[in-house]
Structure formats: C-alpha cells, structure tokens
Amino acid sequence: MQKNQGNTMNIKEELIEKWKKEGIVKDERLVNAFRKIKRENFILKDNLSRAYSDYPLPILGGQTISQPTTIITMIEALELKETDKVLEIGAGSGYNAALIASVCTKGIVYSTEIVEELVAFAKKNLKKEKITNVEVIHTDGSFGLREKSPFDKIISTCACPEIPEPWLDQLKSNGIIVAPVGPVHAQEMIQLRKIKGKIEMKTLGNFMFVPLKGRYGYE
C-alpha cells in the first residue's frame, strides 16, 4: 500500500471512531459508504491535502462541500432504507449524493443543482466513483422535482428560510426531510417527518450553510 493511502485510511478511521463515540453515526452502511467513497474525487486539486479535514471546503461557483461531520449527521437523520428514492437540493460536488446512493443500493437519488458548472462538476465526480444511481438535474430544486415525486426522503444541503411547500407536497407518508432552516447566517438542522398527514419536527443543532437560491430561497 502506498504511504499516503495508509494515511488517508487512518484519518477516516479516526473520524469514524469519533462519530461512533459521540453517537453521531449508528448506520454501519453509512460508515462503509464513507470508507469506500474517496472525498478526494469531489474536491478541487488545491485542497487535496485537506480532503478529510473536518471543515467545509470551497468547490466551484463560490459554493462549498460541507464538513464530513455535518454530512454524516444529516444522512444518519434520513434513516435511509436500501430502496429509498431520495431528492437532494444542492448537488454541489456530488459527494453527499454519492454517500446516499451507496447506502440506497436498490434506490435512486435525484440531485438538483441550480448552478450549471456544478452540474457538470458533480456528474464528472460521480463518474470517477462509478456511481450509477444518482441523476444530477439542472433545475431550481426549491420547487422540488414534481416529475419524479413522491420521495421517501428529501435532503437540502443549502439553508432555507423555511421548508418550501412543494417539498412537503412531494414527500411520501412516513417520509423524512432533513434541512437547515433559519436566517441566512444561522440555521437549525430540522428533521421533519410526515406521519398520517401530520408534520413532526425535531432539531438536530445549529449549523451554517450556503443559502438556497431560486423561488423559495431568500429575498
């Protein structure tokens, strides 16, 4: 094994150990997806040495790839099943979608992205990892994606002033939405569940994300 490969594995295992200790991750399939997918394939060359640093990194178009701990917290909260059909708002680098797709091996991820150059970036990165159950779609995901709805799970990787109405409409019964909600500079991570037509919400802590653009984004 090459020396730097060994280092990468150690850094990954250290993160996994920390997440398990703090109760951030319980889903072993997600842990294995994190082990398998190379974050190096989703970031810019200049940041390669920081691939597993636990903070956000810049990608293209002034956007960021979230820090590993945040991504894992969000995906864990989706309570994924193998067969889930998932909608993502904000494909960015495609990394988040890659992790979800690796857990939902019999399902599919529709990942929307409003910035055109990031659509191409995400597609290219997903190809490097040979992931075939993610479709990256250039659209304003604040409208959801009506033609592929309803969804088992919806995840937003950008901050929303509130959960857009179309996402609620396009969520199946017993479905879950995970999204950072609040003002532009400080959001609470919301885990929303639709149970018998009713909405239940839980908060998972404070975070800061890049803002949702488009119709249901910030003024």
Ligand code: SAH
């Ligand atoms: N999930 C990404 C993180 C991307 S950051 C990853 O793993 O790398 C959030 C992304 O949301 C940005 O790429 C931004 O362009 C995108 N975005 C913002 N508003 C959007 C909208 N209305 N529809 C779709 N994507 C949007």
